Structures are given as C-alpha cells and as structure tokens.
Amino acid sequence: MATEHAQLDTLEAKGLIRLANYRPELEYLFRHWLVQDAAYGSLLKQERRELHRRVGEALELLYPERQVELAAVLALHFEQAGDTEKALGYLLAAGQYALDRSAIREAYSAFERARVLLPPTTDGEDDRIRNARIMVELGRARAGMTFRPADDLVADLEVVLPDAERLGDLSLIAPIHLALALGRLQSGVQASDPVVKRSLDRVAEIGEELGDPSLRAMPLALVGLTQVFMGPLRDGVAALEEAVPLLQQTHDSIGAAFARGALAIGYAQLGEFEKAEQASRSATELAASGDQIAQLDALIAEAMLRSELGQLDKAGPLALACVNRAEEVGATACVMPSSWILGDVYHRQGRFADARAVLERGNEISLADDRNFWRPTLTAWLGSAASALGDAAAAEGNWDEALATARSIGNRFGEAGILRKRAEARATSGNQGEALADFASSAAELEAEGARPGLARLLRGWGEALRATGRGDEANEKLRRSRALFKELGLHAEGQRVGELLDDTAAEQAPE
Numbered sequence: 001m002a003t004e005h006a007q008l009d010t011l012e013a014k015g016l017i018r019l020a021n022y023r024p025e026l027e028y029l030f031r032h033w034l035v036q037d038a039a040y041g042s043l044l045k046q047e048r049r050e051l052h053r054r055v056g057e058a059l060e061l062l063y064p065e066r067q068v069e070l071a072a073v074l075a076l077h078f079e080q081a082g083d084t085e086k087a088l089g090y091l092l093a094a095g096q097y098a099l100d101r102s103a104i105r106e107a108y109s110a111f112e113r114a115r116v117l118l119p120p121t122t123d124g125e126d127d128r129i130r131n132a133r134i135m136v137e138l139g140r141a142r143a144g145m146t147f148r149p150a151d152d153l154v155a156d157l158e159v160v161l162p163d164a165e166r167l168g169d170l171s172l173i174a175p176i177h178l179a180l181a182l183g184r185l186q187s188g189v190q191a192s193d194p195v196v197k198r199s200l201d202r203v204a205e206i207g208e209e210l211g212d213p214s215l216r217a218m219p220l221a222l223v224g225l226t227q228v229f230m231g232p233l234r235d236g237v238a239a240l241e242e243a244v245p246l247l248q249q250t251h252d253s254i255g256a257a258f259a260r261g262a263l264a265i266g267y268a269q270l271g272e273f274e275k276a277e278q279a280s281r282s283a284t285e286l287a288a289s290g291d292q293i294a295q296l297d298a299l300i301a302e303a304m305l306r307s308e309l310g311q312l313d314k315a316g317p318l319a320l321a322c323v324n325r326a327e328e329v330g331a332t333a334c335v336m337p338s339s340w341i342l343g344d345v346y347h348r349q350g351r352f353a354d355a356r357a358v359l360e361r362g363n364e365i366s367l368a369d370d371r372n373f374w375r376p377t378l379t380a381w382l383g384s385a386a387s388a389l390g391d392a393a394a395a396e397g398n399w400d401e402a403l404a405t406a407r408s409i410g411n412r413f414g415e416a417g418i419l420r421k422r423a424e425a426r427a428t429s430g431n432q433g434e435a436l437a438d439f440a441s442s443a444a445e446l447e448a449e450g451a452r453p454g455l456a457r458l459l460r461g462w463g464e465a466l467r468a469t470g471r472g473d474e475a476n477e478k479l480r481r482s483r484a485l486f487k488e489l490g491l492h493a494e495g496q497r498v499g500e501l502l503d504d505t506a507a508e509q510a511p512e
Contacts, residue, residue: 174215453489
C-alpha cells in the first residue's frame with residue numbers, strides 16, 4: 001500500500017493526476033482525457049481485459065448493496081473484460097435503474113448496448129438468452145415509447161412476443177401486449193382493430209388470471225384515452241371512470257395519474273369543469289410520487305383544462321413548461337400535445353408567429369415519430385397560423401392533409417376540430433360560403449360528442465360569419481345559443497363578449 005501511495009504521489013507531482021475525493025474512498029482523476037487515453041492505450045489488450053475483470057470483481061465484492069446503482073459501471077468493466085453474460089445482466093439492471101429515475105435516454109442507451117451483446121437468434125436458443133432478448137426489447141420499448149417511431153417499436157416487440165408466450169411468463173407477456181397496443185394506438189390504429197383488440201384482450205385476460213385490477217384496468221384506460229381525443233368522447237370518459245378505481249386499488253400511482261389526467265381532459269371537453277378540476281388535482285398529486293412522464297401527463301391535463309376554461313394566461317405558461325420539460329427528458333410524445341395546446345393559446349391571443357413556430361416543432365416530431373394520432377390536429381392548427389399570417393395557399397394544403405389523415409384513422413372528433421379551424425380562417429379571409437359549410441359540419445359533430453365548450457366557441461364564429469353575409473336572423477340564433485352555452489358552462493367573460501355582439505346587432509337593426 002505504501003508503494004502504491006508513493007506512485008500516486010509521483011503521478012500527482014508530475015501533473016498527470018489530481019486528487020478528487022478523500023471520502024468515502026480515496027479517488028484520483030486524470031488531469032486530461034488525453035493522458036487517460038495514452039495510459040490506457042499503452043496497455044496490451046490482454047492486460048486491459050484482466051484489469052477490467054479485476055476492477056469489476058472488486059466493485060462487486062466491495063459494494064454488494066450498490067450493484068444496481070453501479071450497474072452501468074460494472075457492465076462497462078465486464079464488457080471490456082469479455083464477460084458477455086455478466087455485462088448483459090448488468091446492462092439490463094442499468095437500463096431498469098435509469099427508467100426508474102426517468103432517465104429515458106440513458107435507459108435506452110443501456111438496452112441498446114445489451115442488444116448488441118446478444119448472440120444471433122437460433123432455433124434451439126437457451127431459455128436464459130431468450131428471456132434476456134425479451135427483456136432487452138421490452139426495455140427498449142419502455143424507454144423509447146415517447147420518441148421511437150411507433151412502427152419500429154411494434155415490429156421489434158412482435159418478434160419477441162412468440163418467445164414470451166412460449167416461456168409462459170405472464171409478467172413479460174402483459175407489458176409486451178400493453179406496449180404493442182399503445183404503440184399502435186399512437187400511430188392511429190383504432191382500438192377496435194383486430195390486432196389492437198388482440199393485445200387489449202390478452203392483457204385483460206392476464207389481469208383476471210393474476211387477480212391484478214391494474215392490468216384489468218389498463219386496456220380500459222388506453223381505449224378511454226384514445227376516445228377522449230378521437231371520439232366518441234362520452235364513451236372515453238365512461239371507460240376512464242371505470243378504469244381509475246381499479247388502478248387505485250393497487251396503488252399504481254403512475255397508471256392512476258395517467259388515467260386521471262386523461263379523465264380531466266375528457267371532462268373539460270364535455271364542459272364538466274368541476275369534475276375536471278377534481279380529476280386534474282388528483283392526477284397532479286398522484287404524479288408527484290411517479291416518474292417524470294406521469295408528471296408531464298398531469299401537466300398536459302392541467303394546461304388543457306385551463307385552455308378549455310378560457311384561462312389563457314394560465315394555460316400558456318403550463319403548456320410552455322411542459323414543452324420545455326418534455327424536450328429536456330427526450331419525451332417527444334409529450335411535446336406533441338403540449339405544443340398543440342401552446343400553439344392554440346398563442347393563436348387565441350393573436351400571437352400568430354409564435355403559434356406557427358411551436359406548432360411547426362410539434363408537427364415535425366409527429367412526422368419523425370410516425371404519430372398519426374397527433375399529426376392531423378397539429379397540421380390543422382399550423383394551417384390556421386399560416387392563414388392568419390397571410391399564407392392562405394399553405395393553409396389550404398395543411399387542412400387537406402389533416403382531414404385526409406384524420407379520416408383515414410377514424411378520428412371523427414379530430415375532424416370536427418380541423419373543420420372548425422378551417423371555417424374560422426376561411427371566414428376571416430372572406431370565403432364565407434365554404435366557411436359556413438365547414439361550421440355546419442363541425443357543429444354537428446361537436447353536438448353529437450357533447451363537446452360544449454368547443455361548440456359554444458364555434459357557434460360564436462359561425463354567427464359572426466353569418467352576419468358578414470347579411471343573414472342577421474340566422475346569425476343572432478347562433479350567437480344567442482353560444483351565449484346560453486357559455487352561461488351554462490360558467491364561462492361568463494366569453495358569454496359577455498357574445499352578448500356585446502348581440503347588442504351591436506340589435507343596434508344595427510333598430511329603426512332610426
């Protein structure tokens with residue numbers, strides 16, 4: 001030990017290393033990475049492998065209680081030592097440890113490294129290797145769910161699903177099917193599609209077999225989330241109302257927060273604001289003990305609620321915070337809805353250039369990640385921003401694309417929103433005839449869905465468009481209904497503004 005200290009003192013005196021810590025262990029660092037690289041390169045390959053092996057084994061021996069925390073370091077040493085089996089095990093542990101801390105990019109990197117270490121697939125593959133292969137793909141799916149292209153994620157999971165079924169490990173089969181269902185739903189496949197239904201039914205079946213209420217609830221929650229954004233809205237709310245109590249029975253804070261947040265959005269879109277407030281508060285409280293993705297989901301729900309309430313001064317900062325946090329952690333799937341909310345807020349505030357910038361970012365991500373679920377809405381709102389900035393030709397192209405995509409995936413609720421945005425823009429640009437047709441189509445769908453806040457705002461725009469064509473009686477009918485809806489919803493400021501329009505109309509029509 002004295003010799004080693006003397007050698008360390010010599011290296012420190014020559015400026016090659018520096019003391020980093022006295023406690024809890026004596027620790028030195030190289031002064032420069034070039035020095036470290038030169039020292040490492042001077043070793044023979046066999047010497048390097050042996051040193052890595054000895055360091056790895058020493059860490060295992062000295063810190064047995066910290067092996068999960070040190071898994072990434074241990075994986076590196078055993079990988080360099082040529083001990084593939086140990087390296088693979090530690091990479092899987094490192095990936096899970098990173099997931100637990102919401103370090104999704106770090107987790108994905110660990111699972112990617114583990115994937116490289118796996119041997120080629122063979123017919124007579126050992127069950128341990130088969131299990132490791134399944135764990136790697138499941139880890140890549142969980143870590144990459146918010147940024148990987150949905151089609152890639154689904155394809156990789158389908159490869160290992162037969163092996164998982166062959167092994168009969170329900171703790172692997174259920175999450176694979178959940179990830180498959182979510183990936184397909186995010187890419188725009190409907191919940192009624194046979195391939196999605198297969199996964200949802202299998203998860204529910206496993207939940208029954210294991211007596212796990214959380215697993216039984218997750219298919220309901222996924223379907224409910226999809227219906228809240230695509231319709232039928234009331235069915236989505238009903239599914240989420242059924243799922244939430246089941247999720248809470250098992251103290252699944254992450255799943256319950258996700259379902260509560262989706263339920264808050266559904267209630268808000270129906271105009272049931274008291275219920276929405278309660279669900280949003282609950283989602284935020286539950287997410288506080290969950291991971292960052294759960295917290296982002298709760299933040300999205302809160303921003304959406306404030307937007308539906310017309311509280312743009314609150315909705316904007318919440319959505320902006322969500323965009324920034326999602327970007328920081330690499331959760332691009334959360335960037336898309338929060339970009340849409342923020343872009344809508346900016347547009348309603350008259351900040352059209354800001355709206356276009358944030359919507360362009362969200363739209364780019366939806367294209368890169370193959371998220372048909374969000375793309376139509378983002379594209380349509382981007383068209384509205386372009387129209388407001390005078391680019392009518394680009395706007396028309398955006399709306400045509402958005403409508404085609406929404407219709408291809410059966411997104412009726414999304415289609416109603418797209419038609420509403422196109423109607424508003426066409427009315428503003430003087431194209432009243434086509435605007436009125438869009439208003440009528442959108443209103444019929446919003447009425448059927450029970451989306452009262454959206455309908456109240458559409459009726460105001462529809463009334464103003466009718467007034468511009470000289471159809472005063474029809475305009476007043478729409479405006480009166482808009483005002484009544486706003487009053488019913490408790491949105492008094494917006495109702496008052498509609499009332500002022502009615503007063504103006506009455507004044508214009510009064511005899512001199």
